[in-house]
Amino acid sequence: MSINFKTLNCLAKIFDYDCSNISGDGFYEDLLLHLENMARSLFSGVYFLDAVNFSTKAEKFCDAYNFDDDIFCSEKYSEFLKFLNSKNEKTFLISYNEISGFLNEKIKLKCSYLLFSKLLIKKSFFGFILLVGDKPYSNDEIAAVNLFSSIYSYIIKDFELNKVFKMQLSLLQETICDKENAFKTIEKQNKKLIQADNAKTSFLANVSHELRTPLNAIIGFSDVLLNQVFGSLNDKQTEYIKDINLSSVHLMGLINSLLDFSKIESGAVKLNLSEFEPERAINEVINLLSPLLDAKEIELKFENNCKNTICADYQKLQQILFNLIGNAIKFSKQKGKISVRTKNDGEYFILEVEDFGIGIEKKYHNFIFKKFTQIDNIYTKTGTSTGLGLAIVNEYVKLHKGKIFVISEPCQGSTFVVRFKNTI
Numbered sequence: 001m002s003i004n005f006k007t008l009n010c011l012a013k014i015f016d017y018d019c020s021n022i023s024g025d026g027f028y029e030d031l032l033l034h035l036e037n038m039a040r041s042l043f044s045g046v047y048f049l050d051a052v053n054f055s056t057k058a059e060k061f062c063d064a065y066n067f068d069d070d071i072f073c074s075e076k077y078s079e080f081l082k083f084l085n086s087k088n089e090k091t092f093l094i095s096y097n098e099i100s101g102f103l104n105e106k107i108k109l110k111c112s113y114l115l116f117s118k119l120l121i122k123k124s125f126f127g128f129i130l131l132v133g134d135k136p137y138s139n140d141e142i143a144a145v146n147l148f149s150s151i152y153s154y155i156i157k158d159f160e161l162n163k164v165f166k167m168q169l170s171l172l173q174e175t176i177c178d179k180e181n182a183f184k185t186i187e188k189q190n191k192k193l194i195q196a197d198n199a200k201t202s203f204l205a206n207v208s209h210e211l212r213t214p215l216n217a218i219i220g221f222s223d224v225l226l227n228q229v230f231g232s233l234n235d236k237q238t239e240y241i242k243d244i245n246l247s248s249v250h251l252m253g254l255i256n257s258l259l260d261f262s263k264i265e266s267g268a269v270k271l272n273l274s275e276f277e278p279e280r281a282i283n284e285v286i287n288l289l290s291p292l293l294d295a296k297e298i299e300l301k302f303e304n305n306c307k308n309t310i311c312a313d314y315q316k317l318q319q320i321l322f323n324l325i326g327n328a329i330k331f332s333k334q335k336g337k338i339s340v341r342t343k344n345d346g347e348y349f350i351l352e353v354e355d356f357g358i359g360i361e362k363k364y365h366n367f368i369f370k371k372f373t374q375i376d377n378i379y380t381k382t383g384t385s386t387g388l389g390l391a392i393v394n395e396y397v398k399l400h401k402g403k404i405f406v407i408s409e410p411c412q413g414s415t416f417v418v419r420f421k422n423t424i
Helices: 005-015 027-038 074-085 096-102 139-226 235-266 278-288 290-295 314-330 375-379 389-399
Strands: 043-049 054-061 091-094 113-121 124-133 273-276 299-305 310-313 337-345 348-355 403-408 414-421
Touching: 027 043, 027 054, 027 139, 074 096, 074 124, 091 139, 113 139, 124 139, 139 235, 235 290, 235 314, 235 389, 273 278, 278 290, 278 299, 278 314, 278 337, 290 314, 310 314, 314 337, 314 348, 314 389, 314 414, 389 403, 389 414
Parallel strands: 299 337
Antiparallel strands: 043 054, 043 124, 091 113, 113 124, 273 310, 337 348, 348 414, 403 414
8 A cells, every 4th residue: 555645745734733723714624625635526524423413514515516405314313323333444435325314315426435434532433524436435545534534533622622722711811801890990989989988088077177166155055044144044944955955965976976987087096195093084974974864864873993093095985985875875764774884804994884775686796886887776766876986986995905895685785895905
C-alpha cells in the first residue's frame, strides 16, 4: 500500500491545525474539502451521534446530487445506529442496497459505492464520515480516509471543546463586566447616600440650634409664671402652665437628641474626662426629671453602692442616665416603680436602670440600640420619640470604652446595664 504525495501533503496540513484559530463557520466544510483531496466523491458528510439521534455537521454535494431533505430517515435513526454499531471495522464499505432502508425515500443515490469511517475517541463512537462515489474506492483511499478520521477525531474534540471554552469565557467576561458596572453603580449610589446623609446631619444640627433658642425662652418664662413671680395664678392657669413647661422640656429633650446624634455622626463628640463621685451627677438628673416622675406618680429608688470616684465625662454620664430614666418613665405604668443602682465590680463601674413596664422581647435586645428605633412603636404604637435615645446612650458608652446591654422579657420590665472601667 502506498500513499501519494497529495494525500501526505493534506495530512501534514491537518497536523498543523490550531483549533484556537479555527473559524466555527468553515471548520467542517474544510474537513470535507480535505477528504476530497484524498478520496474523490460525489457526496460527503460529517455526522454526530447521540443515544437515539444524530446531527448533520456538514454536507458537500457535486452537481449530480443536491438534496433539500436530510439523507437519513429520522424514523430509522435508532435502527441505523444499531447497524453502525454492529460493524467492527472503523472504516468500511457498504452497498447501496444494504443502506437504502435507512435513507429518506426522496433520496435516490445513482451509485453504489459508499464509504463509512467512524469518529472515535478512545473507542468511544461519537460520529461518522460518509463518502459516496461513482467508482470503487481503492485500498489507498480507504487507508487514507481511515487515517484522516483518526486524526480528525481528536481535532474535532479540541475544536468542540474550544467552542465551549470560548462560550464560557465570553459568559465570564460578560459577568465580570456586569459586576464591574454594578459595582460602579453601587459606588455612585453610595456616594450619593453619604452626601444625602451628611446633608441630613447638617440640616438636623442647624434646625436643632434654631429651635432651642425659642424653646429655652418658653421654658424660662413658664418657670417664672409657675413660681408666681409676677402674681398669683388660679388652679386652671397653674395646670396649663405646667403642661406648657412639661411639653417644652420634652420637646427640648427630643431636639437635644437630634443635635447630640448629629454631632456623634460628624465625629465632633469628644470626651471631657474628670474625676467625680457618680452619686452627685445621678441625683442632679433625678431632680431634673422629677416633674415627669410626679406627672405619672412614679416612685424612683436610688441605691448607690459605688463608694469610689470614677473618671468619666460628667455631662455624657448624665445624658446616658437622662435617656435611660426617661425611657423607664415612658414605659412605666401610672404609679409604677423605677430603680437606679450603682456599684463597683473590681476596676469596673456599673450603672443599672430597672423599670417594671411592658418589657422587650429578646429578638429586639440588639435592635433597640440602632438609630431611629422606637421601642414604643414595636409594642404600643404610641408616644413621641426620635428613636435616638438609646442609640446616643450606646455611642456615649462606646466612647467610654464600655458596654451596654438589656435584660428584659415581655410584661416583666427591663433592666439596662452600663459597664465601663473606673479609669479610661
